[in-house]
Every structure is written in C-alpha cells, then in structure tokens.
Amino acid sequence: MTAATLRAAVLRIIGVPDYERYVAHMRAHHPDEPVLSRDAFMRERMAARYERPGARCC
C-alpha cells in the first residue's frame, strides 16, 4: 500500500469527500456536463452530510 492510498483511505474513513473520484466520474460518464470546482464540491458535500440522520449516532 503506498502512502497516497493510505492517505486517501484515512480521509475517506473520517468522512472527507473524494474530489478526485468525482472529477474522474464526471469525465468518464458525463463529459458534456459542467464539473464543480473543488471548493463548490466540498461545500455541497459537507452541507448534504448534516441534512439527514445517518451520519451520526449515539
């Protein structure tokens, strides 16, 4: 396991959205649609995280 994969894994586990994956997905599947900037993507994901039960527990 390289340092980069480990870093990505830790980030995903603590709940940081994965921007690279999002961009790769958009390029591969929706090449004609606009891609959010990193800032906009992070803000949109963070807001969504706290809108519904399912992110936090007792």
Place this chain on the structure above:
Amino acid sequence: MLALARGETVSAAWLLTAAVATYAIGYRFYSRFIAQRVFRLDASRTTPAVRFNDGRDYVPTNRVIVFGHHFAAIAGPGPLVGPTLAAQFGFLPGTIWLLLGAVLGGAVQDFVILCASIRRDGKSLAAMAKDEIGPVAGGMALFAILGIMIILIAVLALVIVNALKASPWGTVTLMLTIPIALFLGVYLRWVRPHRVLEATAIGVVMLIGALFAGQWAAADPVIARLFTLSPMVLAWSLMIYGFAASVLPVWLLLAPRDYLSAFVKIGVVFALGIGILFLLPPLKMPALTKYIDGTGPVFAGSLFPFAFITIACGAVSGFHALISSGTTPKMLESEPDARPVGYGGMLTESMVAVMALIAACALTPGVYFAINSPASAIGTTAASAATAVSSWGFQVSPSDLTELARRVGESSLLSRTGGAPSLAVGMATIFSSFFSGGGALALWYHFAIMFEALFILTVLDAGTRVGRFILQDLLSNVWQPFGRVSWYPGVVLASALFVAGWGVFLIQGITGGFNNLWPLFGIANQLLAAIALSVGTTVIIKMGKPRYALVTLVPLVWLVAVTSTASVQKIFAADPRLGLLAHAKTVTGSLAFADYLDAAVAGFFLVSVLIVVFDAVRVWLRVISPAPKLVPQP
C-alpha cells in the same frame, strides 16, 4: 469458567476471551447463515453504489474503507455510558447481554437493514417502513426518530454537564475545543484549503495544548473560580452551542470538528483496547450485586428489564438502523461486503462496550458507587459518602475518596453521575500504569473527560442540525416557506424549537436527576430497534421466506417485551424511586411537571412501538395467508 473463579477476583482476560469467542462464532456461522440462506448475497448483483454512481452520494468504495466509515459513524458515547451504569448489577449481566444482544440482535438488525436497503436503492429506514409496512408505520418511524434525537441529545448533554460541573480544568479544556474547531475551519477554507490531514494533525496538537491550558487555569485561583460553573450555566452554554452549530455554515464548525473527533475517537478506542490487553486488570466488582432486585443507587429498577434498557448501544441500538440505511448502503461496491460491514461493524462496537464495562468494573466498587450515586443517596461530604457506601457492603474510607479526587485534579468526585467520570477514572488508571509519574493520573483523567465530551459534542451539534432539517421538513407541511433550507427566519425558528425541545429535558434532568433520563433514552433507542426489526421481518417474509423471519422476529419479541415492561414500570410503579407518577405525588411544582412530562414521553414511546408492531403483524398475516385458489378457466 466464571463460576470456577468465584471467590477470587476475575481477570479481564476471561471477559475478553469470552467476548472474542462469542463474536467469532457469531460471525463465522450466524452471519454466514443470514448472508447465504436468508438474503443470498450475490457478488454478481449490482449494488446501488454501482448502479447510481454519481461521484457524490453513490460512490462504490473498498470494503475496508466502508467498514471504517461505518464504524466511525455508529460508534458514539452510548456504548461507553450504558455499560458503566449497568455495572451496578455486577459485571456478569452486562457482559452476557452485550455478547448475546450483539450477536443475536444488534448485529443482525444492522446487517438485515443494510441488506434490505441495498436491495432497495439505498432507501432510508423511514421510507422502507412506509413502503413495506404502510404509511402509519412510516409516519410513526419519522416521529420516533425525532423524539429519540431529542432525548438522546438531552441525556448526552447531561452527561457533559455532570462531568464538568465545578470542574474548571475540564470546562476550560472543552471550551477551548470550540475555537480550535473554528480555527481549523478557517484554515481549511482560506489558509491551506483542503489540506485536511495537515489541519487535523495541527488540531490534535492544539487539543493537547488545551488539556495543559485547563490544568494551568485550574491551578490559578482567580481563573479557576471564573470557570467553576454551575450545572445550569453549563446547560445553557451547551444549548447556545447547539443552536450555533445548527445555524452556522457547516465548513466553519461542524466539519472540521468532525474530522478531528473521528481521529481522536478511533485513536483512543485503539489505545484503550491495547491498554486493557496488556494490563488485563482484575475486576473488583462482583459478578452479581444485590442490586439486581431493583434497589440500586445508580438507577432504579430490577435486572429485568432495566439491564437491557440501560445497555442499548453495544448490544442492540436502533439508531444504527439509520446509518445502515443512510450513507453506508450507498457506498458498498459488492453485496457480500454487507456482512463484514453490517454484522462486523456492530461486533466491533460491542467490543468497545465490553472495554468500557471492564474499565468500570476494574474500579474499587466503593469508589464506583461513590462517583455514580446521587447526593440524595450518599450525602455531599466524603465522610457521609464513605459511611453510606460502606454500609451497602462496599468498603471505602473518606480519605480514599478525597485522595482520589486530589490525584485526578478535581475538588470532588462524589455524585458525578452520568458514567463519564467513573469511566474516565478507569481509563486514567489503565493509561497511567504505562505512563506514570507526577500528576499523570490527573492528565489522563482530563484527557478521558475531553475525549468523552468531544464524542458527545459531535452528537449534540450534528444531531441538532439534523433535527432542525427534519423539523423544517415537518413545518413545511404547515406553511411552505419553512421548508426552504436557506430562508433565515425558518432556519432560526426551527433551530430554536429543536434546541428548546432537548433543552427542556436537559434542565429537568439537572433538577430531577440522571437516573430518569437515561432509561428514557434506552427505551427510545430500543423502540427504534423494534421498528427496524419489524421492517426487517416484513422484508424477509415478503421475500417468501417466512421461516427465516425468526432471525429478526426473536430479537423483536424480546425488545417489545423489554421496552413495554420498562415503560409500564417507569410510568406506573408504586415505588416513587422508579415510578414517575408515584414520584410526582411526592413533589410539587416543576419537579412534578418533569415527572408527568417524562411519563408522557415513555407512554408515547410505548404506544408508538405497539402501533408499528401491530401494523407490521397485519401485513405479515396478509402476506403468508394462503393465496385464494385460482379457478381453472373452462
């Protein structure tokens, strides 16, 4: 094994061995049965994450990462507090329930709901209750979720209040975590955008700084007096904090604080596990105490049903069903991964609860009862507490109590109910046996308090925000503009309403005591589990496998028996220590109002669970009744 060791102290090694063996058998055989026979999980069926992959909500993810993410989401302060309180019955009841409850109930619930949600495009629990059972069950589920969140936040806030009252060190440390989170938010936004690991590392260093700042503040008489806060002041501070977290932008406070606490959470759980494993502390608490008859000072009520109410998280926790039908089903890239994530994740949480139980039972019982009994039972001085606790058969001297308080850097540890302080003493004892020396016990104690409080703040702030959204959604049915999430009056009103909701219970918990509020939370959490298991049973029956429905039906019947007995006893018991209505007759004014309010809430939970279960039974009978014979066409 345990019976053989009776008469001498039992080592934690026995408990850990029993736990690991039970989990291994449960995972190897029972979860495989559910995966292969009940649901027939199939790697060739596409999951919602693959089917709807959008790079945002639905993202196929490696199962190790999903496991970590799922575990970080389900693990909260619940499994630390419940087992600590239930230690008043001795270590055996709690251990048996944690092991059997998790293997046969909690892990089954999490796993079954996860499977059901994967097969239904990642739908939420409330949506599945509506689709599979009916609109009544669906509506009840939504109300139950809101009610549980209110009680959950109130009771956890009360844990913080009781841990921090008259404790300048703890108060200063926890208060500093808020500016630290704000700093990280600004740092991630403008200074070094999106460098989360770097920011979190800085945050961890700052947290350690906050720990020492608290020590320094407590040593200075003037500053210490300033931060020696009463429970009411602490309660209002927490309410203001919850309100702020709900209306402020997420990137500023919630998100950075969440990253930080997820780190600390996983780190400390690991450290505690390693500490217990190396130290294998002897359990000083007896296997069973006389309090199984219901006369215990920590909370009222006999072994059945209250051991099973007090320990919810760690054995069966209905709240997990929200996670299992929330983010997790949208991440799994392969169906069979649901087994390690759903079933395995819950077993890991159960293990955390067993460790908390070990930490509580490693304390001298006299110290345990002095910390966890209310002032009404042990008085307010070390002398009165030592006399009372010793008269119950747990020898402790006044100087033991004052000396321990001095060594952990507190003025007093008496009646610090809520479980967090006694767990912190247990954890500090374990950690300081590795890193001891001048004042180490005090540092570890306050580190443990900070860890638990940080844990709780993440539930309190994120929960308040989620509650605000649910409330806005409900209010939009009354007047449309409330539904607009960026309409400021709506945001402020819904946030204030939700904070007021849990604030009422928090404040009456301060006056009325911790021992009414925690059972109420347990009942609520088990009610949600009953709803989840009803949904699970319905799903299995509808798959045409009514025989296999026993998998969820057995824990469901058990939980209905436990919750209904507990709510009826809590409301109607003649003993005023236990029965809310009986207690209301012995007091007046706001105390009586608090009792009636709690009784009404317990009644509401009882009625809700019965409605959902009856609604589900109606559906089951309709599905399994023999189909009308088809008349052959001539």
